[in-house]
Amino acid sequence: xxxxxxxxxxxxxxxxxxxxxxxxxxxxxxxxxxxxxxxxxxxxxxxxxxxxxxxxxxxxxxxxxxxxxxxxxxxxxxxxxxxxxxxxxxxxxxxxxxxxxxxxxxxxxxxxxxxxxxxxxxxxxxxxxxxxxxxxxxxxxxxxxxxxxxxxxxxxxxxxxxxxxxxxxxxxxxxxxxxxxxxxxxxxxxxxxxxxxxxxxxxxxxxxxxxxxxxxxxxxxxxxxxxxxxxxxxxxxxxxxxxxxxxxxxxxxxxxxxxxxxxx
Amino acid sequence: xxxxxxxxxxxxxxxxxxxxxxxxxxxxxxxxxxxxxxxxxxxxxxxxxxxxxxxxxxxxxxxxxxxxxxxxxxxxxxxxxxxxxxxxxxxxxxxxxxxxxxxxxxxxxxxxxxxxxxxxxxxxxxxxxxxxxxxxxxxxxxxxxxxxxxxxxxxxxxxxxxxxxxxxxxxxxxxxxxxxxxxxxxxxxxxxxxxxxxxxxxxxxxxxxxxxxxxxxxxxxxxxxxxxxxxxxxxxxxxxxxxxxxxxxxxxxxxxxxxxxxxxxx
Amino acid sequence: xxxxxxxxxxxxxxxxxxxxxxxxxxxxxxxxxxxxxxxxxxxxxxxxxxxxxxxxxxxxxxxxxxxxxxxxxxxxxxxxxxxxxxxxxxxxxxxxxxxxxxxxxxxxxxxxxxxxxxxxxxxxxxxxxxxxxxxxxxxxxxxxxxxxxxxxxxxxxxxxxxxxxxxxxxxxxxxxxxxxxxxxxxxxxxxxxxxxxxxxxxxxxxxxxxxxxxxxxxxxxxxxxxxxxxxxxxxxxxxxxxxxxxxxxxxxxx
Numbered sequence: 001x002x003x004x005x006x007x008x009x010x011x012x013x014x015x016x017x018x019x020x021x022x023x024x025x026x027x028x029x030x031x032x033x034x035x036x037x038x039x040x041x042x043x044x045x046x047x048x049x050x051x052x053x054x055x056x057x058x059x060x061x062x063x064x065x066x067x068x069x070x071x072x073x074x075x076x077x078x079x080x081x082x083x084x085x086x087x088x089x090x091x092x093x094x095x096x097x098x099x100x101x102x103x104x105x106x107x108x109x110x111x112x113x114x115x116x117x118x119x120x121x122x123x124x125x126x127x128x129x130x131x132x133x134x135x136x137x138x139x140x141x142x143x144x145x146x147x148x149x150x151x152x153x154x155x156x157x158x159x160x161x162x163x164x165x166x167x168x169x170x171x172x173x174x175x176x177x178x179x180x181x182x183x184x185x186x187x188x189x190x191x192x193x194x195x196x197x198x199x200x201x202x203x204x205x206x207x208x209x210x211x212x213x214x215x216x217x218x219x220x221x222x223x224x225x226x227x228x229x230x231x232x233x234x235x236x237x238x239x240x241x242x243x244x245x246x247x248x249x250x251x252x253x254x255x256x257x258x259x260x261x262x263x264x
Numbered sequence: 265x266x267x268x269x270x271x272x273x274x275x276x277x278x279x280x281x282x283x284x285x286x287x288x289x290x291x292x293x294x295x296x297x298x299x300x301x302x303x304x305x306x307x308x309x310x311x312x313x314x315x316x317x318x319x320x321x322x323x324x325x326x327x328x329x330x331x332x333x334x335x336x337x338x339x340x341x342x343x344x345x346x347x348x349x350x351x352x353x354x355x356x357x358x359x360x361x362x363x364x365x366x367x368x369x370x371x372x373x374x375x376x377x378x379x380x381x382x383x384x385x386x387x388x389x390x391x392x393x394x395x396x397x398x399x400x401x402x403x404x405x406x407x408x409x410x411x412x413x414x415x416x417x418x419x420x421x422x423x424x425x426x427x428x429x430x431x432x433x434x435x436x437x438x439x440x441x442x443x444x445x446x447x448x449x450x451x452x453x454x455x456x457x458x459x460x461x462x463x464x465x466x467x468x469x470x471x472x473x474x475x476x477x478x479x480x481x482x483x484x485x486x487x488x489x490x491x492x493x494x495x496x497x498x499x500x501x502x503x504x505x506x507x508x509x510x511x512x513x514x515x516x517x518x519x520x521x522x523x524x525x526x527x528x529x530x
Numbered sequence: 531x532x533x534x535x536x537x538x539x540x541x542x543x544x545x546x547x548x549x550x551x552x553x554x555x556x557x558x559x560x561x562x563x564x565x566x567x568x569x570x571x572x573x574x575x576x577x578x579x580x581x582x583x584x585x586x587x588x589x590x591x592x593x594x595x596x597x598x599x600x601x602x603x604x605x606x607x608x609x610x611x612x613x614x615x616x617x618x619x620x621x622x623x624x625x626x627x628x629x630x631x632x633x634x635x636x637x638x639x640x641x642x643x644x645x646x647x648x649x650x651x652x653x654x655x656x657x658x659x660x661x662x663x664x665x666x667x668x669x670x671x672x673x674x675x676x677x678x679x680x681x682x683x684x685x686x687x688x689x690x691x692x693x694x695x696x697x698x699x700x701x702x703x704x705x706x707x708x709x710x711x712x713x714x715x716x717x718x719x720x721x722x723x724x725x726x727x728x729x730x731x732x733x734x735x736x737x738x739x740x741x742x743x744x745x746x747x748x749x750x751x752x753x754x755x756x757x758x759x760x761x762x763x764x765x766x767x768x769x770x771x772x773x774x775x776x777x778x779x780x781x782x783x784x
Contacts, residue, residue: 056690077692088687092705092782101701102691133782153691287625295630312648369543374551380765381758382724384640384731385739388746389754392568468638468724475640475732476743482641490644498644506637513636 003189004032004055004157009064011050024050026214028064032157035187040208041200041246043253047215048193049085052161055191056082068156078102081150085162087142089134095145096121096130102153120148123182140171147179157189164199176202177231184228197250198234201225201242209249218249314495322496323503331485336504338480339470342398346405347466351459354410358417358455359443368418379415383408383465384472396477401470408469409462416461420454421447449524456520463512471505482508570751575759578752587741592760594737595726598654599764602661603722610666610718611711614673615703624674634667640728647733657729657737664725665718672714676707709779716772723765 009028024047032038040048053059055066057076066073068080081102089098096117103113121130124144134142143163150158164172176199183190194200200207207221223242225233233239296316302308303315310318326332361368387404394400424447432446474483482501489497552572558564559571566574582588617624617631643660650656684702693701730739738757745753 058686058689075692076689080690082687082690084683084687086683088681088683090684090687090702090705092708101688104701105688105691105693105697135783283621284625284628287622288629291626292629312645366543369540370547372540373544373548376769377762377766380720380769381762382720382727382739382765384724385727385742385758385761387731388743389751389758392746392749392751392754468640471638471640472728472731486641486644490647493648495645495648498641502637502641505641506633509636509638 003034003036003069004191005065005067006030006051006055007065009051009054009066010062011047011054011059012062023214025054025061026216028215028217030208030217030220032189032191035189037183037190037192037203037205038208039192039194039200039204039206040210041194041197041250042210042215043212043250044195045215046210046212046253048195048210049161051215052082052159052191052193055157056080056159078106078153079156081153081155081158083143083146083150083158083160083163085165087134087139087146087166089142089145089149091134094131094133095126095137098134098145099149099152102149106153116152117148120152121145123151124148124178138171139167140175143167143175144178147182151182151188155188157191160190160192162193162195164196165194172196172199173231177229179203180227180229197243197246200246201239202229202234207242207246209246211253221245310495311493312495314499318496319499319503323500326497326500332500332504335480335482335485336508338398339474339482339508342401342481343405343466343470345398346402346470347409347463350406350409350462350466351413353406354413354458354462355417355455357410358414358458359421359447361414361418362421362451375411375415378407378411383469387469387473387476390473391477397479401473401478401481404469404473405466409466412461412465413455413458416454416458417451420451420458423454424450452520452524456516456524460513460516463516464509467505467509467512567749568751570755574752575755578750579756582753582756588756588760591736591738591741591757595730595739595761596764598657598661598729598737599722599726602658602725603665603719605658606662606666606669606718606722607715609662610669610714611673613666614670614711614714615677615699615707617670618674618677618707619699619703631667631670634663635671639663643728643732653734653736656733657726660729661722661725664728665722668717668721669711669714672710672717673707676710676714677703679710680706709776709783712772712776712779716769716776719768719772720765723761723768727761 007029009025010023011025012023028051030038040051042048050059054061055073057066057073057080073080090101093101096114099117099121100113103116108116118127118130121127124147126141126144126148129137129141134145137145143166146163150160164175167175180203192200192203201223204223207223209218209221210216211218221242225236225238299313300315300317303310303313304317323332361371383404386407390404390407391400394403428446428450429442432442437445470481471483471486474481475487476483478484482505486498486501489501555569556572559566559569559574579588613627617627639660642663643656646659646663647656650659680703684706685698688698688702726737727739727742730737731743734740738761741757742754742761745751745757
């Protein structure tokens with residue numbers, strides 16, 4: 001019951017002087033099962049964000065295919081909801097109106113989408129802030145709006161592009177456990193990109209480790225830690241073992257290809 | 265620079281750089297050629313729209329006869345005599361307004377009125393006051409130019425960062441030194457913006473005043489040729505006024521670069 | 531004065547400034563410090579205002595000027611926003627139109643007005659055309675800047691949820707550009723009023739701009755000031771209106 005299937009994906013930026021004819025992704029293959037929480041971790045420039053843009057169909061691959069529930073992915077659509085690293089909230093809309101955006105684009109009537117949006121605003125705990133503008137919210141609260149907006153369109157899969165990357169370390173951990181709490185309810189399929197190894201292990205059923213230039217899948221690691229997971233699970237020996245395994249894989253990359261997490 | 269809409273990536277940098285001048289030049293060239301064809305072949309009456317080659321010939325003729333030079337010099341003289349006092353007075357006045365809140369509040373409505381009023385409506389009354397000669401033109405340039413300089417200087421000084429003033433004061437600067445070492449340099453960009461605004465308003469008001477009544481000047485020439493319905497001459501004069509405005513803008517820009525080299529502006 | 535709030539102090543001092551100016555003016559005129567025939571005085575302006583009001587002249591001029599102002603301005607708003615968005619979204623359109631826009635922006639259109647008179651004749655049409663030309667450029671330029679200021683990630687967000695080209699324009703580009711468009715409108719309104727006065731002064735026989743020059747030619751300085759003050763008030767009122775709109779738009783801006 002594979003849900004999302006990615007096959008032989010290749011993407012090169014052909015003429016870009018700023019990319020130097022850069023090969024972003026090559027021969028990328030993986031599958032995600034229904035209701036699975038998969039994280040992708042890799043060094044800067046491994047094309048992990050590009051990969052999400054391809055799945056969202058905001059970019060087109062040179063070769064290879066992506067299919068969701070057996071249907072090839074061709075155009076952007078609400079069946080794959082994106083959560084952006086820099087939130088991408090419309091600053092002139094209130095929290096509630098921001099969550100309504102996807103529903104509006106689906107063509108839902110005003111009254112119904114108002115109701116649906118409120119439900120998701122409550123789910124992420126922002127009921128009291130539904131009439132606030134984004135600039136009145138903290139970073140963590142803004143990303144909650146981003147998550148509510150993505151969930152509200154009832155997507156088949158949630159694509160999260162370093163959603164907590166712009167947040168402080170403390171808030172980041174809290175947001176991670178919040179995300180798990182929401183996910184435990186209906187076990188929506190999630191593909192989550194990060195460069196934080198702990199975050200990748202903590203959230204995932206399975207971690208996909210990628211290499212840089214060109215981006216390739218190096219290894220897939222199952223994380224059979226019990227759920228629900230508390231924040232203290234990071235101190236367990238099993239967790240440490242996974243951390244060590246992934247760190248070793250990535251360390252080779254960093255040694256061979258330069259720095260860890262520059263600007264992507 | 266331009267918003268990349270859609271799913272495609274931006275084209276290569278070099279291509280983008282080249283596209284602007286190439287497409288821009290092509291558009292202007294085709295416009296001029298079309299104008300030439302339509303005008304020279306009388307597809308539209310050429311006394312109404314003229315055409316580029318006729319305008320060029322007219323320009324040469326007007327320059328050689330000395331008509332252009334004489335009038336440009338007259339306008340230039342009026343401009344300089346009105347605008348330099350406007351700068352000096354405007355900066356001093358703006359500084360005073362910035363440093364005294366009471367004075368600022370006292371004069372605020374008057375300056376707001378002068379700022380949002382259409383300047384050329386003052387031309388007739390200025391002519392009544394200063395006569396039909398050069399004085400009324402100089403007064404008009406001063407009046408139109410001084411208002412934005414005052415307002416921008418006052419705002420600019422007000423927005424000078426407290427921390428600069430504190431830094432200068434920490435090293436024992438007195439009131440005068442605070443003004444010359446922190447406030448004026450800090451407010452310079454705003455002052456220059458005010459001067460630029462003032463130049464635009466002053467040129468329009470000057471030409472309008474000359475058109476309204478005068479003995480010499482570009483505005484008077486425009487009026488003369490418009491009465492005899494000569495499109496080519498008027499286009500020449502439009503060009504002259506444009507070049508005049510452009511020259512002012514460029515002069516200001518190099519002045520700003522000289523006065524404020526630390527500002528990496530375009 | 532210390533105990534007054536800043537706002538009250540501003541208001542009181544501002545009123546005081548205006549009143550003081552008028553009192554001084556009146557005093558100087560009545561005591562032959564200045565020449566009344568040339569400078570007139572506030573009381574004479576009030577008398578002239580009442581006379582113009584009762585004869586219906588003022589209302590007629592106001593109607594003409596405001597009519598031309600409204601038509602010229604609305605035309606430039608609609609065309610300016612449409613063109614500005616097209617230029618902002620398409621590099622081809624931008625590059626091709628840029629030199630012309632730049633010329634219109636920097637060339638003193640006042641020099642061009644005699645030709646417009648030749649093309650469109652004396653009166654209403656010319657005034658509207660001059661107003662339009664003066665106004666439209668600032669709206670185009672600002673709208674384009676507004677479109678350029680849109681963060682690409684917001685466009686991507688709408689596309690990611692399946693929004694088409696139209697949705698991108700109506701849900702992101704247009705609302706994101708509104709603050710800069712309003713700033714352009716504010717500049718444009720000032721230029722539109724200038725256009726009306728310019729057109730009326732040199733090529734019409736009606737309206738406040740025409741009156742300013744007509745009365746001045748007959749040395750009726752009090753009447754000149756009536757028209758002038760009404761023009762200043764129109765300028766102030768439209769500017770204040772724009773300020774209010776701008777302030778309201780600040781709600782969503784940090």
